[in-house]
Amino acid sequence: METSQDGFELAQLDLEMRGPGEFFGTRQSGTPDLKVANLADLKFLTFARQEAEQILAADPELAQPENRLLAAKVKAFWEKAQGSS
Numbered sequence: 001m002e003t004s005q006d007g008f009e010l011a012q013l014d015l016e017m018r019g020p021g022e023f024f025g026t027r028q029s030g031t032p033d034l035k036v037a038n039l040a041d042l043k044f045l046t047f048a049r050q051e052a053e054q055i056l057a058a059d060p061e062l063a064q065p066e067n068r069l070l071a072a073k074v075k076a077f078w079e080k081a082q083g084s085s
Contacts, residue, residue: 008049012042 004010055067062071 012045015042015045 055062055070058064059067062068062074
């Protein structure tokens with residue numbers, strides 16, 4: 001934390017040191033059940049982050065036809081997350 005203020009870099013270091021934990025909750029380590037990826041797969045996560053950044057740079061509101069399903073999934077994810085907190 002003393003050498004970087006890049007949140008993605010700090011999160012990656014934390015992931016390597018402590019494991020993924022829970023997205024929402026109090027547990028700080030462990031492995032959540034995911035349908036697509038293992039959170040320890042840093043190569044895949046880096047690729048996914050880069051893709052997400054490119055999509056959001058081109059279409060910040062996810063309003064383009066090719067991004068509407070993604071927008072609906074993101075909205076549903078955050079609605080569910082807010083409901084469980």
